[in-house]
């Protein structure tokens with residue numbers, strides 16, 4: 001049974017779940033390291049998925065669809081940024097409002113374009129890179145050969161360097177920890193906060209596009225709480241790119257284990273608890289204190 | 305001589321106060337210009353306006369004889385202005401190195417070039433004798449070292465015009481002397497320096513010109529060589545001021561606060577306190593001198609319940625308090641003036657009246673479990689604001705908006721009015737103006753004469769020498785010397801403070 005569970009298919013399943021979590025979670029890292037709480041991730045994912053679907057459907061090009069997905073994510077993020085940074089409104093409320101808004105608007109346009117309130121027509125997926133060694137399992141091969149998988153790994157590693165080793169990252173962190181101090185050394189707090197939120201739009205938009213391509217369509221409310229899970233992973237990962245990605249991998253693993261075990265001998269209620277149990281155990285047992293950036297969620301007032 | 309900085313007719317208003325009222329200040333290029341004045345006179349506001357943190361409501365700024373528009377620090381930095389802020393502008397969770405380079409980073413292949421920067425900064429730190437732990441997080445280092453970081457930060461940027469806002473408030477005399485050597489050196493290189501300070505001896509020692517501010521206006525400008533500290537003090541306050549403390553012989557009673565064999569090992573495994581024993585009797589002030597970072601902070605934290613000692617005991621009137629929570633210690637009658645007023649002494653987002661009852665909020669007179677007695681709180685505030693001369697005289701002003709010295713007075717007022725047996729005061733007059741120092745010193749001496757046991761920690765040797773009845777010197781987490789009175793020479797103290805001399809068998813309780 002063990003070998004059956006931990007098969008190549010299982011690995012593929014884990015990756016399939018982990019990729020969008022990681023992208024969105026990294027988005028959260030950029031936004032919150034810059035000091036803007038971004039629970040709008042959920043809405044960004046949803047809108048990203050929707051725009052990716054529409055773009056692919058009308059042009060027939062998944063690559064163009066991918067760009068549309070990014071643009072869709074950016075749009076929601078930009079609104080969140082303006083509300084949070086410029087208007088200095090409450091960032092949680094802005095996020096919730098945008099999430100609700102994304103549900104409504106995608107459904108509305110879905111109905112308008114495709115006369116269906118539940119799902120879009122089928123779209124093509126991204127082309128995949130042919131991997132010679134697993135031709136006997138086409139599903140797995142398609143997944144592992146998906147350029148977005150590779151891209152995600154690259155983004156995770158690159159983000160670690162960007163956040164901790166570059167000038168941009170140093171400044172972004174300073175703006176999220178102590179904007180006043182950043183201001184006094186001539187850093188433009190507003191710009192850097194915009195950068196952080198907009199990057200989160202790109203990444204969570206990509207996460208949305210992944211969902212759409214993976215499912216070959218858009219369905220109503222398909223983000224299904226992934227934005228929130230991504231935020232949880234970001235916290236478990238202590239606002240570090242590598243930590244967040246590791247937490248996402250753990251969540252992905254637990255979830256695919258749950259899927260795999262369903263229909264077996266264990267009661268389903270118990271099985272469905274697995275991802276949450278895993279989260280609680282990891283949070284309580286291994287992670288220790290996770291401290292948010294000092295000015296996370298607090299608008300910067302220049303002349304206090 | 306041409307002017308490097310000209311602030312012309314600057315007016316800056318905050319909601320209810322006019323912080324700068326038509327102020328004109330000209331600073332000659334290549335000179336050191338001191339800016340003095342009482343707490344709340346508007347010195348910081350004026351300099352932060354120059355630095356672009358505030359926009360003046362009226363007035364113009366000229367740099368090197370050209371009118372400029374400074375909308376943010378970004379602009380002022382571009383004009384070659386650097387500033388060491390009164391309230392440190394450091395990012396706690398980042399390292400010292402990261403803080404120093406922030407905003408002026410060197411990169412290599414688009415990554416931060418930490419290797420080269422480390423070398424550069426080490427060289428700079430060595431040249432100016434400003435040793436700092438480059439890879440330590442700023443939140444883990446004491447204020448004295450944070451001050452050095454701020455100075456290094458400014459020097460690293462190679463500012464052409466350097467503004468220092470009370471840079472010596474937390475430095476020892478040796479460190480301050482070192483800083484002044486640095487400033488002289490920078491002046492030789494042709495830089496222009498504006499120095500805000502409350503210490504008139506510093507003004508006399510290093511500046512070329514002095515401007516005195518009073519209540520938002522310039523009260524006068526003189527050449528340093530043609531003035532005296534007394535004259536400056538009078539210009540600042542508008543009355544004659546006693547520049548030394550008047551006190552009578554102590555009438556010490558029984559020991560009240562007693563610390564024995566206190567040791568503490570911190571999170572990193574460093575032995576920060578090493579078998580410290582001391583006793584403070586009622587009616588005396590025991591002053592603890594020492595270079596910042598030699599265990600004084602930890603000693604205070606162990607006594608006040610903020611830190612748990614590894615071994616040893618602390619008693620008040622024979623009652624054990626070591627290991628109690630701060631609340632427990634508080635209840636046993638210990639007043640504490642903390643060294644870091646923003647972090648420990650105040651809740652800056654609350655108003656003055658509320659800050660004046662912090663910790664007393666559970667007392668019957670100020671409220672029940674459910675509601676607060678607003679009237680009693682306001683009455684208490686009115687009383688203390690008048691008695692301790694806190695400005696502005698508005699109980700509803702947010703603590704955040706108070707000048708540094710007035711924030712300090714709020715804490716002093718709250719703690720001294722609690723009427724406890726024991727008072728632990730860390731840096732009680734840090735950043736306080738001469739009028740305020742005179743007042744706080746007098747209040748402390750009165751408390752001593754009323755039979756309180758006072759433990760005072762100060763990096764200011766003048767303060768230690770003029771206020772203490774006995775003096776203990778800390779070095780490396782130990783008490784290395786106790787003087788039975790205050791007939792000690794500064795240089796003698798200095799030798800013990802830097803570890804050049806010691807007699808560690810001595811205990812502060814021997815006195």
Ligand SMILES: Nc1ncnc2c1ncn2[C@@H]1O[C@H](COP(=O)(O)OP(=O)(O)OP(=O)(O)O)[C@@H](O)[C@H]1O
Pocket residue numbers: 303304318319321322323341342343344345346347348349350390695696704705706707708709710735737
């Ligand atoms: N951000 C602010 N909001 C409201 N009032 C302020 C603010 N900053 C300063 N003030 C007020 O402006 C006046 C001048 O303050 P400032 O800090 O410039 O004084 P200072 O001369 O630097 O005093 P100190 O020696 O105590 O540092 C004070 O009355 C102060 O309460």
Ligand SMILES: [Mg+2]
Pocket residue numbers: 347348349390469707708
């Ligand atoms: Mg000031």
